[in-house]
Amino acid sequence: MNDPMESSRRIPVSIIVGGLIIALALYVSMGGHFFPASKPHSSISFIRAVGAADHMFGNPVAPIVIVEYADFDCDYCKGFFDTLHSIVANTGTKGEVAWVYREFPLTELHPNALAHARASECAGQVAGNTIFWDFAGLLYANQPVDPSTYGALAERAGVPGDAFLACYTDAAAQVGARIEADRRNALDIGAPGTPFAVILVQGKVSAVIDGAYSYDAVKQLVDQARTEIR
DSSP: OOOHHHHHHHHHHHHHHHHHHHHHHHHHTOOOEEEEOOOGGGGGGGGOOOOOSEEEEOTTTOSEEEEEEEOTTTTTHHHHHHHHHOOOOOOOITTTTEEEEEOOOOOOOOTHHHHHHHHHHHHHHOOOOOHHHHHHHHHHTOOOOOOGGGHHHHHTTTTOOHHHHHHHTTTTHTTHHHHHHHHHHHTTOOOOOSEEEEEETEEEEEEEEEEEEOOOHHHHHHHHHHOOOO
């Protein structure tokens, strides 16, 4: 015979579990890779200020900057990479919008994520900002990338082979601190997964993009950010 009290205790648990499943499904449907963040979005003010060391695409003094935290093995990040590229190319024709890429390798989900981050940072360190973006584009275009092909990708991107190999062989020391700083900042601001982006207007938070938003959705946020320029 079933105990009515026992049944009543089970109902709230089932509701909670169901709610968690729905929440996770909604996040995935928005194009995100879930990762248990250390802090909620209320900590977004801890975002690191954009500086000369950042990988920036677009006008370096643009009043609107989209700061993205991403993982090269995240399939949603691949599409979002193309979206943001188009946003800067089309919406930022007057130099009003720029895009900063920061590393957020989800090593708990993607075994090669850290290796990809190291390879991209070595490409940038050896050959400069433009080549970083070219190499990043190749990582996404050829996703999932086998680390054994880094040399070929580096050559296609225009990275000097010997210099790239020297950096990557010692990547933990060469670029490890930079990657960890990006990853730690993502956690500090409460990024729950990738892609995760923050729109800044003259250094101040305007909007949070929690997932792989469509071009139209991002453009709407950028248009709103334009009205905040002083």
